[in-house]
Amino acid sequence: MLFLLSYYYYLHTIAHSNFMNKQHLNNMTSSPHSFFPFASDIMIGGGGEGGGAISRRVFSLHDVQILEIFLAIAVFIVIHTLRQRKYYGLPVWPFVGMLPSLIFGLRQNLYEWLTEITNRQNGTFHFKGPWFSNLQCVVTSDPRNLEHLLKAKFSNFPKGGYFRNTLKDLLGDGIFNADNETWSRQRKTASIEFHSARFRQLTAESLFELVHKRLLPVLEESQKNSLPIDLQDVLLRMTFDNVCMIAFGVDPGCLSLGLPEIPFARAFEKATEATVLRFVTPTCIWQTMRYLNLGPEKELKESITGVNKFADEVIRTRKKELALQDENSKERSDLLTVFMRLKDEKGQPFSDKFLRDICVNFILAGRDTSSVALSWFFWLIDQHPEIEQKILAEIGRIIREREVADIAGARGLISFNPEEIKKMDYLHAAISEALRLYPSVPVDHKERLNSTLSSRFYILNKLTGCEDDVFPDGTVLKKGTKVIYAIYSMGRMEAIWGKDCREYKPERWLRDGRFMSESAYKFTAFNGGPRLCLGKDFAYYQMKFAAASILLRYHVKVVNNHPAEPKLALTMYMKHGLKVNLIRRDEAELHKFLRVRY
Numbered sequence: 335m336l337f338l339l340s341y342y343y344y345l346h347t348i349a350h351s352n353f354m355n356k357q358h359l360n361n362m363t364s365s366p367h368s369f370f371p372f373a374s375d376i377m378i379g380g381g382g383e384g385g386g387a388i389s390r391r392v393f394s395l396h397d398v399q400i401l402e403i404f405l406a407i408a409v410f411i412v413i414h415t416l417r418q419r420k421y422y423g424l425p426v427w428p429f430v431g432m433l434p435s436l437i438f439g440l441r442q443n444l445y446e447w448l449t450e451i452t453n454r455q456n457g458t459f460h461f462k463g464p465w466f467s468n469l470q471c472v473v474t475s476d477p478r479n480l481e482h483l484l485k486a487k488f489s490n491f492p493k494g495g496y497f498r499n500t501l502k503d504l505l506g507d508g509i510f511n512a513d514n515e516t517w518s519r520q521r522k523t524a525s526i527e528f529h530s531a532r533f534r535q536l537t538a539e540s541l542f543e544l545v546h547k548r549l550l551p552v553l554e555e556s557q558k559n560s561l562p563i564d565l566q567d568v569l570l571r572m573t574f575d576n577v578c579m580i581a582f583g584v585d586p587g588c589l590s591l592g593l594p595e596i597p598f599a600r601a602f603e604k605a606t607e608a609t610v611l612r613f614v615t616p617t618c619i620w621q622t623m624r625y626l627n628l629g630p631e632k633e634l635k636e637s638i639t640g641v642n643k644f645a646d647e648v649i650r651t652r653k654k655e656l657a658l659q660d661e662n663s664k665e666r667s668d669l670l671t672v673f674m675r676l677k678d679e680k681g682q683p684f685s686d687k688f689l690r691d692i693c694v695n696f697i698l699a700g701r702d703t704s705s706v707a708l709s710w711f712f713w714l715i716d717q718h719p720e721i722e723q724k725i726l727a728e729i730g731r732i733i734r735e736r737e738v739a740d741i742a743g744a745r746g747l748i749s750f751n752p753e754e755i756k757k758m759d760y761l762h763a764a765i766s767e768a769l770r771l772y773p774s775v776p777v778d779h780k781e782r783l784n785s786t787l788s789s790r791f792y793i794l795n796k797l798t799g800c801e802d803d804v805f806p807d808g809t810v811l812k813k814g815t816k817v818i819y820a821i822y823s824m825g826r827m828e829a830i831w832g833k834d835c836r837e838y839k840p841e842r843w844l845r846d847g848r849f850m851s852e853s854a855y856k857f858t859a860f861n862g863g864p865r866l867c868l869g870k871d872f873a874y875y876q877m878k879f880a881a882a883s884i885l886l887r888y889h890v891k892v893v894n895n896h897p898a899e900p901k902l903a904l905t906m907y908m909k910h911g912l913k914v915n916l917i918r919r920d921e922a923e924l925h926k927f928l929r930v931r932y
């Protein structure tokens with residue numbers, strides 16, 4: 335670019351000097367005022383014959399030349415920048431790179447903005463941030479690249495130092511924030527636990543209690559009072575209580591009549607919000623604020639203290655409880671107890687800090703992902719009554735298959751067992767379709783492994799897998815490159831889902847009425863490869879159980895003109911919540927769908 339600029343400047347100067355020489359010759363034979371009209375305008379003293387006027391004139395001409403050069407450079411930069419859009423997808427401005435476009439994107443729906451660019455760039459583009467920032471990254475929504483990143487070259491793409499440092503205060507060394515050994519040890523242990531019969535029983539029991547004794551009474555209260563309710567808030571409370579039971583083995587009680595404020599839940603929410611701010615603040619600024627204990631960093635510190643206070647209390651109580659336990663005591667199967675029984679690589683029990691990190695990470699993972707997915711699901715169902723009817727028909731068929739068809743009279747008691755939930759293929763498809771369009775984690779992040787060796791040590795870099803990498807689409811990834819994979823955009827790509835990619839169509843997941851799963855690199859809502867979401871099966875069970883239990887009893891009507899847009903956060907909350915009115919299904923309606931053949 336510099337070369338082009340110099341060349342342009344050189345041509346421009348030659349052209350200009352020719353022009354000046356010609357004009358100068360003309361000037362010898364005509365009035366001094368016609369020499370350069372603009373110059374004559376700015377001459378002080380009317381352009382007399384004296385030497386002072388001539389020097390002023392030369393000075394003015396010089397000024398104008400400089401101005402012209404700057405103007406030419408500016409025009410050149412603008413043209414060059416705009417032409418770069420063709421190649422990079424966005425204009426690349428000197429010094430600030432693509433930042434102006436990002437600011438524009440942040441003012442609208444950022445995820446739609448990303449979708450538009452990735453589509454235009456055939457799935458991948460380099461985001462060039464300001465030269466002084468750490469915003470440089472590659473953004474991709476190409477399934478081939480995702481398979482490369484998440485599976486084929488998994489060990490080359492850890493979460494990385496940037497992610498870890500930003501989340502360190504809240505997540506410590508927990509599974510979400512860990513790489514290598516620290517990650518794999520937690521993953522193995524938790525994976526065994528999550529697939530055990532004991533865990534399945536714990537989750538089924540805790541969910542039954544939560545839905546029947548807490549969720550449905552809260553909804554019934556709102557229905558009786560004919561007051562709209564924020565369904566997203568209610569569902570967030572339910573999943574928070576549920577995941578705390580799984581991680582800590584305690585129930586904080588967020589979901590109960592009156593929807594009380596629970597200090598631990600509040601502290602957790604504030605801590606995640608303040609942590610998210612770090613991702614949009616230059617590292618040196620948030621680190622300085624942290625050091626000086628100012629602004630959001632002060633708030634973060636206070637809320638983490640709140641989270642730790644709760645965690646420390648639970649850990650202390652559990653240790654006492656386990657010490658007093660005899661063979662006849664009922665075995666607990668929450669993650670805290672499971673990890674407390676294990677030893678680290680030196681044969682020592684895990685430290686309280688590590689136990690706290692493990693639990694906090696699981697709470698973060700399971701706290702809001704299922705609830706926001708369910709919120710978008712109910713919003714979509716409200717717009718597609720025909721799909722609601724199909725879900726009801728499926729629920730009706732499953733109830734009819736029972737030995738004793740305990741239909742409408744016993745409606746208040748109808749509950750679904752795990753086998754029945756498993757049979758709900760249409761509901762499974764409807765929830766997956768909601769997650770395709772509104773994935774709970776809309777963008778995720780990896781980092782190309784950074785070598786401590788200089789690139790001169792080619793063979794060592796090659797042996798340690800630290801040489802530059804290349805995506806299947808040809809994108810070169812230098813060491814340390816941050817990669818953002820745009821999960822939201824993937825759900826809206828014609829190349830992946832066809833022309834109707836923006837339509838809500840559960841049928842696309844069904845073959846002969848049975849749910850057919852998709853490749854995790856096309857449908858990446860639950861991530862893929864070795865870091866596939868550990869709670870996926872549990873999350874589907876939880877979402878299907880809650881959705882079927884609600885839909886069986888109520889028609890969920892979204893309040894008229896309720897704005898539905900995503901909030902910019904780690905998880906895709908509905909920015910304005912989901913205000914709904916609940917309309918109780920009467921006996922006639924229930925009988926109707928319990929008779930309908932699906």
Ligand code: HEM
Pocket residue numbers: 509510521577580696699700701703704707773774775778779858859860861864865866867868869870872873
């Ligand atoms: C709709 C519900 C859910 C969705 C869409 C979802 C999605 C995801 C995604 C995208 C990741 C990868 C995150 C990353 O590595 O940056 C992930 C990881 C994880 N999820 Fe989920 N999740 C859901 C529910 C749950 C639940 C309910 C739990 C636990 C109770 C859970 C536990 C985990 C854990 C432990 C990881 C970390 C896995 C690892 O790094 O090895 N998830 N999930």
